[in-house]
Amino acid sequence: MSPASAPSRPSKYRTLLRRFSSNPLALVGAAFFLFFFLMAIIGSHVAPYAFDAQAIANRLQGPSWAHWCGTDQFGRDVFSRIIVGARSVFFLGGSGTVIAAFFGLMLGLASGYYGDLFDEIAMRGCDIIMSFPSLLLALVFISLSGPSMVNLVLIVAILYIPIMARVVRSMTLEIKSRAFVEAARIRGESDPYIIFVEIMPNTLPPVFVEMSMRFSYAIFLVASLGFLGLGVQPPSPDWGMQINEARGFLSNAPWVLLCPAAAIAVLVVSTSLLSDGIRNMLQPSMGKR
Amino acid sequence: MVKILDVDNLSIGYQTESGHVKAVRRVSMGISRRESFGLVGESGSGKSTLALGSIRYLASNGRISEGSITFMGQEITGHGPGRMSRLWGRHIGMVYQNPSLALNPSIKIGWQIAEAAQIHQGLAKKTALDEAIRTMAKVSMPDPEYVAGLYPHQLSGGMLQRCVITMALMNNPSLLVMDEPTTALDVTTQAVVLDLVSRLKEDYDSAIFYITHDLAVVAQICDSIGVMYAGELLESGPTKEVFRSPRHPYTLSLLGSIPKFEARHRKRALSGIEGMIPSLRELPSGCVFSPRCFMADDGCREMATRLGEIGPGRFSACPRWREIEERKKDIEQTQSYPPPEDETPSLAVDSLAKHYAPISGSLRRGAGRNLIKALNSVTLCVRKGCTLGIVGESGCGKTTLLRSITGLVEPTHGEVRLEDEPLAPKVTKRPRSILKRIQMVFQNPDASLNPNQTVAKCLERPLKIFTGLDRKGRREKILEIINSVNLPSTYYDRLPGELSGGELQRVGIARAFAAEPDVILLDEPLSALDVSVQAALVNLLFELQAKSQPSYVFISHDLAAVHHISDWIAVMYLGRVVEFGKAEDIFRPPFHPYTEALLSAIPNPDPDAAQTGIRLEGSVPSPSSLIKGCAFQSRCPRVHGPECSSVEPPMQSSGGQVRIFCHIPLGDLRQVQTSPYHDAVGQQ
Incomplete structure (x- = not known):
C-alpha cells in the first residue's frame, strides 16, 4: 500500500519492545509469568510425577531431590501438583479476564458514546456489582450455582466487567470530544464506524494494562475460592485447595502449605510487575511518578 | 550601567532518555535596572530554558555546561538550591503563563500573597496581609480588601494574573521573570495586564525579563529585545531599532510573518519562513538558521556564527548583516488575493440561536430556568469564494456558531441555508450531497x-x-x-x-x-501554531481558495489575522453579532464600542505607533437569559443612556456595507473614534 519512496522509520513495535526491555523488573516479571504460562500448557507432560499418584508410604516427606517441594498427606508430589495446577489458574483467571475485557469494552464504549439513559442504567448497574465485596459476591454466586469451571469463569467475568467498562467509558468520553471524532460526524459516518474505527483503537492501551492487572487479582480470587472449597473440585489440583488441605499439617510439614502459597505470591507479583511494564510501554507518560 | 542580570556565554543542556540535548548554546545577554528585556522565539527555541537557567531554576535534568551568570554583581553560577532559594522570591520574582496553576486553589488570595513577605521579610501574618493589600492596590486591583478574601476560583483569568504579579512584587524584587504571562488571556484582558507590566519597572525600580512568542507584545512593552532560534540568540538590541531595521535575516522573516494591521496589506501573501525549526538533536552545520535563510550561501552553511556587536547596544549573529537592507525585497510578497466579483450567497445563517439548560447533570435535566444563551439570533451570510471572518473573545459564541452550522449542535431557533436551500438542523439528518459541501x-x-x-x-x-x-x-x-x-x-x-x-x-x-467542498469552516486553525508556521498556512489557505473557490468561515480571537484574510468580518460578543460588514469598511469609524475596545487592545507590532487607551474592566458576563438590552452594556466605556440596559440595540447602517448594533447615533461615534490603521495614523 505504501509508495516505494517511503523512507524507513523506526518501527513502532521496536520502540515498544525497547521501552519494555529497558525495565528490568518487568523483564523479571515476564520471565516468571512465562514460566507459569508454559507450565499451564505443558505442565501435565513435564511434571515429574502424576499429580494424583499417591504413595502413602512417602506421605509428608520434606523437600528432597526426588520431591522438590516434598509430598503431601497422601504422598503426592507437591511440585507436580503445583505445575499441573497452573493450568486451572490460568484458565479460570485468564478466560474470566478476557471475557470481562470484551464485554467491558463493549459496555464502556456504548455507555460513553451514547450517554444519557443507557449510560445511567449501565453505570448504576456497575455500581451495584462493585458495591459488594468481590469475594462475598463470588461465594454467594458459587454456592447458588455450584462450583463448576463455567461458573467460576462466569463469576470472574461478572466481577470485572464493571471495572473494565468504567475504564473504557472514561476513555471514550474523553476521545469522543476530540476533533477527529467531530470530523467523522461532519463526514456523516455511522455510529458503529465512529465507535469501532475512530474511538476503540485509542482505548485499547489502557484496556491491556487493566487486563493484566485484573488477571493478577483474578488469580487471587480463584485461589481464595479454592481455599474455601468452592474452586476446582478434587482430585484436580488447585493451589487454593492445596493450601486449605495442608492447614492441618502446618506445624510438622509446612512445605505442603508454603509451596503453593509461594506459587500464588510469585505469580501475582510477577503479573503485576508485567502489568507495570506494559503500562510503561503503552503509556510512557502515565508510568512516571 | 550596572546590569541586574548578566549572562555570559551560557550553555545549558538537558539529559534525556535518548541522550544529551544542548537546549541553549553560548548565549550572552544582560538586563539593567529599570529595563524590560523581551525574549522572543518560536516554540522549541530555548527561550524558557534560557530564562529559567539564568535564575538557576532548571528542571532536575538540566545542567549549565559553560558560561557564567552574574546577578546583582554576584556570581551565581555555582550556587546551590539552598542559596538560590534566598534569592528566589526575595530578589527574583516569577510570573507564569497559567495563573490558575500558579495559585493554590484552597488558600485565600490575600494569604497567598502575604506568604511571600512572611517568608522573606519575616513579617507577622497580619502585617504581611496589610502589606499584601497595599501592594494589590498599587497594581490597581479594584477593591483589594475584598479580592484578598476570595479564593482563586472566584476570580477571572486576568484578575488571577494580576494577583500572581502582585505576589511576585511583594518583596520589591530586583528582577521579575515573566514567562508568557498574557498568552492564556483574552485580548482585552491582555491589554490591561500589559499596561500594568509596562508601569512596573518605573514603580518598582526593577528589571523585567519578559518571555513571549508574540512580537507585538514585545514591541509594546519592552525596551530591548533578544531573538532566539534553536537555542541561540541571533539578534538583540533596543526594541525600536530592531523592529525598524532588523540585522538578522531571521528577525526580518519573523516580522514578515505577522499579519500587519494595515489596509494595504490585507489579503496579501505573507513572507513567512521556508522549512521548519531544526531538532536540537540534528542541528545544521554552520549558522543554525542557514537552511531556512533567504540569503544563505555556502559560507553560511559551513562557518559557525556567533553573536557580535554591530553597533552601540546592537548585536547580531549574522556576519552578512550589512546585506539585509538591500536583499530585503527578495522575500517581499506581492501576490494578493482579491475577492471574486461573483456576489451570489453561498452559506447563510438566519436568526440562529442556541440555548443550553445550565445544569446538564444526570437525572436533573430540564430543571434550569435561566438558560445559557450561547447564540442569540445571529444572521450572517458568506458569498461564494469569499471569506467571512468572525472575531470575538472566548465565550462569545463563535465556536457554537460553527458547530450549529455543521449540525453538530442543534440550534434552538433559526436556520442554516446553503445556496438558499435550508439544511436539516442535525448532521445525522443531512444527506451526503450536503455533507460533502x-x-x-x-x-x-x-x-x-x-x-x-x-x-x-x-x-x-x-x-x-x-x-x-x-x-x-x-x-x-x-x-x-x-x-x-x-x-x-x-x-x-x-x-x-x-x-x-x-x-x-x-x-x-x-x-x-x-x-x-463549497464551504470550509475554520475554527481558529492558526492559534495553536508558531508565527512562521501561521504565515505559511495563511498563504496556503489563500492559494487553495484561489484554486477551487470555496467560501471560508474563519473564526479567531486574533483581530489582525481575521483582518488579514477576510473579505467580510463579523464581531461577536456574548452570543450576538455586534457589528458586521465588509472588511475594508468595518475598521473605519464609526464602529461599535466593543470593536473599538478590541482594536485598541491588540498590541501593535510597531513600537513607534501610538496606542489608544480604551481598556475594558471586568470580565465577560455569563450569557444567561437575564441580560436585558445591550449585551455589552456592563463593560461598555461609552454607555449612552438608560435604553442601553432596557432596549435591544437597533441595527444601524453606516456608509459602506456595515451594520452596527448600538444605541449611540453613528454620527456621535464617528466624531470620537479614530482609525485604527497604523498607516492612516502615520499620515496624520
Missing part, C-alpha cells in the same frame, strides 16, 4: 487527527464517502492532495505522532479540502 478545520492539530490512522487513511475516508473514485483513483488523489498542501509524498503512510504541529494542521486542511 461543508467541511471543517479544527483548532488543535493534535486532536484533529486520529493518532492511530496514517495520513493516507485519514484523507482516504472523505474520498471514499463523497467521491466515486476506486482504490487506485483514491490513491492518486491522496498523493495529489498531500502535494497541494505542500507536504512531501513520503508523508503518505506517516502517523500523526511523527508530524509537527504545522504539518498536522496541513493534513487537517487537506482532509477538509479532499472532497472539494
Whole structure:
C-alpha cells in the first residue's frame, strides 16, 4: 500500500519492545509469568510425577531431590501438583479476564458514546456489582450455582466487567470530544464506524494494562475460592485447595502449605510487575511518578 | 550601567532518555535596572530554558555546561538550591503563563500573597496581609480588601494574573521573570495586564525579563529585545531599532510573518519562513538558521556564527548583516488575493440561536430556568469564494456558531441555508450531497487527527464517502492532495505522532479540502501554531481558495489575522453579532464600542505607533437569559443612556456595507473614534 519512496522509520513495535526491555523488573516479571504460562500448557507432560499418584508410604516427606517441594498427606508430589495446577489458574483467571475485557469494552464504549439513559442504567448497574465485596459476591454466586469451571469463569467475568467498562467509558468520553471524532460526524459516518474505527483503537492501551492487572487479582480470587472449597473440585489440583488441605499439617510439614502459597505470591507479583511494564510501554507518560 | 542580570556565554543542556540535548548554546545577554528585556522565539527555541537557567531554576535534568551568570554583581553560577532559594522570591520574582496553576486553589488570595513577605521579610501574618493589600492596590486591583478574601476560583483569568504579579512584587524584587504571562488571556484582558507590566519597572525600580512568542507584545512593552532560534540568540538590541531595521535575516522573516494591521496589506501573501525549526538533536552545520535563510550561501552553511556587536547596544549573529537592507525585497510578497466579483450567497445563517439548560447533570435535566444563551439570533451570510471572518473573545459564541452550522449542535431557533436551500438542523439528518459541501478545520492539530490512522487513511475516508473514485483513483488523489498542501509524498503512510504541529494542521486542511467542498469552516486553525508556521498556512489557505473557490468561515480571537484574510468580518460578543460588514469598511469609524475596545487592545507590532487607551474592566458576563438590552452594556466605556440596559440595540447602517448594533447615533461615534490603521495614523 505504501509508495516505494517511503523512507524507513523506526518501527513502532521496536520502540515498544525497547521501552519494555529497558525495565528490568518487568523483564523479571515476564520471565516468571512465562514460566507459569508454559507450565499451564505443558505442565501435565513435564511434571515429574502424576499429580494424583499417591504413595502413602512417602506421605509428608520434606523437600528432597526426588520431591522438590516434598509430598503431601497422601504422598503426592507437591511440585507436580503445583505445575499441573497452573493450568486451572490460568484458565479460570485468564478466560474470566478476557471475557470481562470484551464485554467491558463493549459496555464502556456504548455507555460513553451514547450517554444519557443507557449510560445511567449501565453505570448504576456497575455500581451495584462493585458495591459488594468481590469475594462475598463470588461465594454467594458459587454456592447458588455450584462450583463448576463455567461458573467460576462466569463469576470472574461478572466481577470485572464493571471495572473494565468504567475504564473504557472514561476513555471514550474523553476521545469522543476530540476533533477527529467531530470530523467523522461532519463526514456523516455511522455510529458503529465512529465507535469501532475512530474511538476503540485509542482505548485499547489502557484496556491491556487493566487486563493484566485484573488477571493478577483474578488469580487471587480463584485461589481464595479454592481455599474455601468452592474452586476446582478434587482430585484436580488447585493451589487454593492445596493450601486449605495442608492447614492441618502446618506445624510438622509446612512445605505442603508454603509451596503453593509461594506459587500464588510469585505469580501475582510477577503479573503485576508485567502489568507495570506494559503500562510503561503503552503509556510512557502515565508510568512516571 | 550596572546590569541586574548578566549572562555570559551560557550553555545549558538537558539529559534525556535518548541522550544529551544542548537546549541553549553560548548565549550572552544582560538586563539593567529599570529595563524590560523581551525574549522572543518560536516554540522549541530555548527561550524558557534560557530564562529559567539564568535564575538557576532548571528542571532536575538540566545542567549549565559553560558560561557564567552574574546577578546583582554576584556570581551565581555555582550556587546551590539552598542559596538560590534566598534569592528566589526575595530578589527574583516569577510570573507564569497559567495563573490558575500558579495559585493554590484552597488558600485565600490575600494569604497567598502575604506568604511571600512572611517568608522573606519575616513579617507577622497580619502585617504581611496589610502589606499584601497595599501592594494589590498599587497594581490597581479594584477593591483589594475584598479580592484578598476570595479564593482563586472566584476570580477571572486576568484578575488571577494580576494577583500572581502582585505576589511576585511583594518583596520589591530586583528582577521579575515573566514567562508568557498574557498568552492564556483574552485580548482585552491582555491589554490591561500589559499596561500594568509596562508601569512596573518605573514603580518598582526593577528589571523585567519578559518571555513571549508574540512580537507585538514585545514591541509594546519592552525596551530591548533578544531573538532566539534553536537555542541561540541571533539578534538583540533596543526594541525600536530592531523592529525598524532588523540585522538578522531571521528577525526580518519573523516580522514578515505577522499579519500587519494595515489596509494595504490585507489579503496579501505573507513572507513567512521556508522549512521548519531544526531538532536540537540534528542541528545544521554552520549558522543554525542557514537552511531556512533567504540569503544563505555556502559560507553560511559551513562557518559557525556567533553573536557580535554591530553597533552601540546592537548585536547580531549574522556576519552578512550589512546585506539585509538591500536583499530585503527578495522575500517581499506581492501576490494578493482579491475577492471574486461573483456576489451570489453561498452559506447563510438566519436568526440562529442556541440555548443550553445550565445544569446538564444526570437525572436533573430540564430543571434550569435561566438558560445559557450561547447564540442569540445571529444572521450572517458568506458569498461564494469569499471569506467571512468572525472575531470575538472566548465565550462569545463563535465556536457554537460553527458547530450549529455543521449540525453538530442543534440550534434552538433559526436556520442554516446553503445556496438558499435550508439544511436539516442535525448532521445525522443531512444527506451526503450536503455533507460533502461543508467541511471543517479544527483548532488543535493534535486532536484533529486520529493518532492511530496514517495520513493516507485519514484523507482516504472523505474520498471514499463523497467521491466515486476506486482504490487506485483514491490513491492518486491522496498523493495529489498531500502535494497541494505542500507536504512531501513520503508523508503518505506517516502517523500523526511523527508530524509537527504545522504539518498536522496541513493534513487537517487537506482532509477538509479532499472532497472539494463549497464551504470550509475554520475554527481558529492558526492559534495553536508558531508565527512562521501561521504565515505559511495563511498563504496556503489563500492559494487553495484561489484554486477551487470555496467560501471560508474563519473564526479567531486574533483581530489582525481575521483582518488579514477576510473579505467580510463579523464581531461577536456574548452570543450576538455586534457589528458586521465588509472588511475594508468595518475598521473605519464609526464602529461599535466593543470593536473599538478590541482594536485598541491588540498590541501593535510597531513600537513607534501610538496606542489608544480604551481598556475594558471586568470580565465577560455569563450569557444567561437575564441580560436585558445591550449585551455589552456592563463593560461598555461609552454607555449612552438608560435604553442601553432596557432596549435591544437597533441595527444601524453606516456608509459602506456595515451594520452596527448600538444605541449611540453613528454620527456621535464617528466624531470620537479614530482609525485604527497604523498607516492612516502615520499620515496624520
